[in-house]
Amino acid sequence: MSKLNSTRKAAAVVASLALAFGGISAATSSAATVAKDWSCKPTKAKPVTVRMIEYFAGPARTPLLNSFARAYEAKTPGVKIDLISPSQADSPAKITQLIQAKNVDIVEPAGSIYSQAVVAGQLADIAKQFKATKAYKFLTPFTKEMAEQTTKGKIYGIGNGYYTKASFVRTDRFKAAGVAIPKTWEDVYNAKSMQKDNQFVYAMRGARAAHSQALFVIHAYLAPNLNVTGLQTKDGKTIFATPEAKTALDLLLKIWKEAAPAASISWGYPEMVKGFHTGVANYLIQDNEVIQIVEENFEPYSKGNWAMAQIPKGPGGYSAQFIGAGGLWSITESSKCKNVALGFLDYITQDPQHALFARAYGVGPVTTTAAKDPFFKEGAWAIYSQINADPKELKYSGVRGPKLTACYGKAYATLDTDMAKLFTGDKTTTQVLKEWSDLLGAADCVD
Amino acid sequence: MSATFQGTTRKRPASTSRMLKALAFLTPAAVMILIFVFYPVIRTVQLGFQNFNLFDQTNIGYNGLENFRKLVEDPNFVRVLKNTFIWVFVSLFFQFTIGFGLALLMKKKFKFIGIYQGLIFIPWALSGFLMGLVWKWIFDESFGVLNDALLKLGLIDTRIPWLSNGNWGMAAVIIANVWYGVTFFVIMILAALQGVPTEMLEAAELDGANRFQTLFQVIIPYIRSTLILIVLLRIMWITNFPDLIFGMTSGGPAGRTHIISSWLIEKLTFDADWGAASALGLMTMLILFVFTLFYLMATRLEKESGV
Numbered sequence: 001m002s003k004l005n006s007t008r009k010a011a012a013v014v015a016s017l018a019l020a021f022g023g024i025s026a027a028t029s030s031a032a033t034v035a036k037d038w039s040c041k042p043t044k045a046k047p048v049t050v051r052m053i054e055y056f057a058g059p060a061r062t063p064l065l066n067s068f069a070r071a072y073e074a075k076t077p078g079v080k081i082d083l084i085s086p087s088q089a090d091s092p093a094k095i096t097q098l099i100q101a102k103n104v105d106i107v108e109p110a111g112s113i114y115s116q117a118v119v120a121g122q123l124a125d126i127a128k129q130f131k132a133t134k135a136y137k138f139l140t141p142f143t144k145e146m147a148e149q150t151t152k153g154k155i156y157g158i159g160n161g162y163y164t165k166a167s168f169v170r171t172d173r174f175k176a177a178g179v180a181i182p183k184t185w186e187d188v189y190n191a192k193s194m195q196k197d198n199q200f201v202y203a204m205r206g207a208r209a210a211h212s213q214a215l216f217v218i219h220a221y222l223a224p225n226l227n228v229t230g231l232q233t234k235d236g237k238t239i240f241a242t243p244e245a246k247t248a249l250d251l252l253l254k255i256w257k258e259a260a261p262a263a264s265i266s267w268g269y270p271e272m273v274k275g276f277h278t279g280v281a282n283y284l285i286q287d288n289e290v291i292q293i294v295e296e297n298f299e300p301y302s303k304g305n306w307a308m309a310q311i312p313k314g315p316g317g318y319s320a321q322f323i324g325a326g327g328l329w330s331i332t333e334s335s336k337c338k339n340v341a342l343g344f345l346d347y348i349t350q351d352p353q354h355a356l357f358a359r360a361y362g363v364g365p366v367t368t369t370a371a372k373d374p375f376f377k378e379g380a381w382a383i384y385s386q387i388n389a390d391p392k393e394l395k396y397s398g399v400r401g402p403k404l405t406a407c408y409g410k411a412y413a414t415l416d417t418d419m420a421k422l423f424t425g426d427k428t429t430t431q432v433l434k435e436w437s438d439l440l441g442a443a444d445c446v447d
Numbered sequence: 448m449s450a451t452f453q454g455t456t457r458k459r460p461a462s463t464s465r466m467l468k469a470l471a472f473l474t475p476a477a478v479m480i481l482i483f484v485f486y487p488v489i490r491t492v493q494l495g496f497q498n499f500n501l502f503d504q505t506n507i508g509y510n511g512l513e514n515f516r517k518l519v520e521d522p523n524f525v526r527v528l529k530n531t532f533i534w535v536f537v538s539l540f541f542q543f544t545i546g547f548g549l550a551l552l553m554k555k556k557f558k559f560i561g562i563y564q565g566l567i568f569i570p571w572a573l574s575g576f577l578m579g580l581v582w583k584w585i586f587d588e589s590f591g592v593l594n595d596a597l598l599k600l601g602l603i604d605t606r607i608p609w610l611s612n613g614n615w616g617m618a619a620v621i622i623a624n625v626w627y628g629v630t631f632f633v634i635m636i637l638a639a640l641q642g643v644p645t646e647m648l649e650a651a652e653l654d655g656a657n658r659f660q661t662l663f664q665v666i667i668p669y670i671r672s673t674l675i676l677i678v679l680l681r682i683m684w685i686t687n688f689p690d691l692i693f694g695m696t697s698g699g700p701a702g703r704t705h706i707i708s709s710w711l712i713e714k715l716t717f718d719a720d721w722g723a724a725s726a727l728g729l730m731t732m733l734i735l736f737v738f739t740l741f742y743l744m745a746t747r748l749e750k751e752s753g754v
Contacts, residue, residue, distance in 0.1 A: 093716055096501065116719065120504040198589055198606070206611075207699055208717075263588035265700040266610040271587070280589040409502030413717040420701035424613070 038129060040337035042078030048337045049080040050344055052106035053095055055113075056327060057085035060292070061361045068348045068357075079340055102334035105341040109157070109330050115405045118156055123330045127155040129342055135349035135367075143366045146397065157328035158345050160354075161363025163287035165216075165311050165321045166383045168294060170282040172305040173199070185217050185251055185312045188283060192259035203272040203281035204256050206265035206423060211415035214249055216285065219321070219394075220314030221248040229400045230322055231408065231440055238441030240433045248314070249429040253422055265423050285311055289362035291380045301380040308383035310393055320394035327363070401447020404440070411439040494725035501719035514726035523702050523710070531706040533617060534624070534692075535685045541625040543678065546632025551662075553633065554640050571630040579694015582623040586610050586695065613703030616696050620704055623691050628681065635677045639670040675746050682742075683735055707731050 042048035054065060062085045069081035084104075086094040095113055098104035099122050109117050117123045130136055135158075136144070147155050169181050177194030180187070191201045205213055219226060221244040225233050232238060239245055256264070261280055264272065269286075276284035277298040284290070291301070291308075299305050313319045329349075331341045347353060355370035357363075364384065365371045377385060387393055400408065415436060421427040439445075498510040518524055553564060570578070585593050586609035597603045609619045643666055651661045667674070689709035692698060698705035698713055705713070707727065715724035 096719075116501045116504065120501075207697060261589050262608055263606075263611045266583075266587075266616075266696060268697075275589065278590050406503045409719065410500060413713060417699075417702055420699055424701045424703075426701055 037336060038339045040340050042340060044077050047078045047080055048340050049082050050105045050341050051082045053084040053098055053104055055091045055095060055108040055110040056088060064357055064360050068353055072344055072347050081344055099332060104332055105335040107330050107332060108327055110327060115409055119402050122333050123156045124333045124338055125154040125156060126331055126342060127153060130155055133346040135346045138367045138369060140366060140368050140371050157330045158349055159366045160327045160329055161358055161361060161366065164323060164364060164384055164387060165285055165287060166387065167309040167311055168276055168284040168286060168290060169307050169309050171307045173282045181309055182283065182312055185220060185314065188312055189251060189255045189259055198280060200261045200281050201259040201283050202255050203275045203284035204260035204264035205267055205272050206420055207268040208416060210419035214252060214419060216311065217248040217252045218245045220312060220319045223318035223320040223394050226320055226396060228397050229404060230396045230398050238437050240436040241441060245433055246429060249433060253429060256423055265420055288364055292362040308380050310387055318392050318394060320396055322398045323395040403447045404445050407440055407445035491725045491728050494721050495729045497722045499722040514722045518723060518726055527705050527707055527710050531686060534621060534706045535682055537621050538624040538628060538685050539681060542628040543632055546629045547636055549633045550636035550640055553637055567633050568630055570627050575688060575690025576694045578627060579691040583695045586619045610696055611700055613700060616700060616704040620692050620695050623695060627691060631681060639673040643669050679739065679742055686735060
């Protein structure tokens, strides 16, 4: 169930920027080896096994991926798909190990793994071959644009679904308290008047990826003065050195201390989602797949006791969030039969397979046919059309150069720990912002 | 002379054959140990002196004692050592005393003893990380069953911030660890108790020793060497047991429940700093080695002095 937040996923997807800006070559094999890697001809007598590891294994998607694998094996004699599904806690280590051991063909390199692997040349550039597949033809223009925009002609991953942040709101509680649904971060804070025993306003995230919360508020206060990295203003300077960042972080701390459960200092993804559907917190910012979780664990959307809203805005009326493929499949540079691996990815990225996957797992579709499915436009999902149409909710691609990617990766855990230290009073917002500016605004972080 | 010569020539092939046989049987195990024990240790030593961060793989190379310097200068270092000490010795005290008590109870025959033994042994069969996740939900301040139960029983008025406060957090992880580790002592001490000769206990009874005298003057001295060994083993295992902490708090809040091994995992998994993690691993190894030497020396001196 648990999943890294979009900031971390962003760091991963965005590592493509390493390509865009750094021109880092992932191709280490000789031309002859490359040609051989792309020309395997599996037969019943000489079968080929494709080892594939997923990051976000879970009951909503793993059985489906396995059924796709069996179906593909049936239609492609000589190919065997070996799906590895570690627990999400083990995923980062397991995927990293398999990539390093050159013992896997397809990986789902979420989080920081993508950045690391791209920078280290461990993922294959599949642009030429992927563009020739049937799946590519049916990708949404946005998906194609994202793939090419961030990699300048090279493609290191095939998106398997979009995650977009929206607010989940317990409308029944807000109505009962006579409090309007928050539209700004100030509103979130002011809604504290509705709190009762063990019923708080905001589902804060204080454990892993806690600093994504700071980014939400700082972005809202800085937008539209943000560049595509999400970590810098338009002039390329770190966002953490701005006066807006200080105002925003002070406000977030007030929300955390006065309008969120103290227990949220240890909340990660599952706890904040549970906090919402059990009624401990009435306002949650999360990705689209949470719709399904709330419907299953609280109530169907149609009952009207909860609703979706856009994420809160800042004083200028703006908000901003990273939009990109939250999950993606990549073929490793070490794969001996890249064409076979790509064949399977081609199959699962086509509809109806992808549409089934997106609906079951609750992620935004990457194909045009699935995107036209009314399922993704109605009910709770309708909010995403509203988000897409709102010019004041900025969507940044998160393209970052290799230096900033490396700095962000190294600073990630520090940023999270500092968030907790803010709450415990071990550090002040001024201290934290100074440290973050030093970590991410240093000369060796500028690409 | 001739007989000796003949005897020697007869023995040589047999001895060589035995040696070859022994080698054949030992080689697989030796190879496994080399691959799975010695190679990782050698690699850890190597990495401990390297700048090896997965976020920055273009800048990998030897950096001397830099990893160790950074660790020692890290503001979390002293707290992590202090937490490790508390985690090990508080857990050990309760695990040992409760485990000893339960083992004494289980030595006696009573109805449904099989079911009782089964229940006692369950924690040992479960994954530490999984149990950490279960305890995390139990201790959760807002929707955990423990706070609910304490509130309903009227024992508390406000919810205890079990996992959101550093001190309560340490208490919570230690409670979980005591629950988890008691089983080990029950199993080991029960086995040792079953080895105490009945005649010795009967003799003590005939001499008029009461229960405490029998326990402290007969039973404990008899199983002393087992107790020393299992306590030493347990200290090493608890030091290297981050599973529960990682499942429950991930070392939080703000790093306040980190012990040395959970901090190592954080360095490895989240910071992707294999150099620092390896250096920390080497420091742990050194600390445990020195501790073991002192512990064994102290227990030997104690035995020799007859205390």
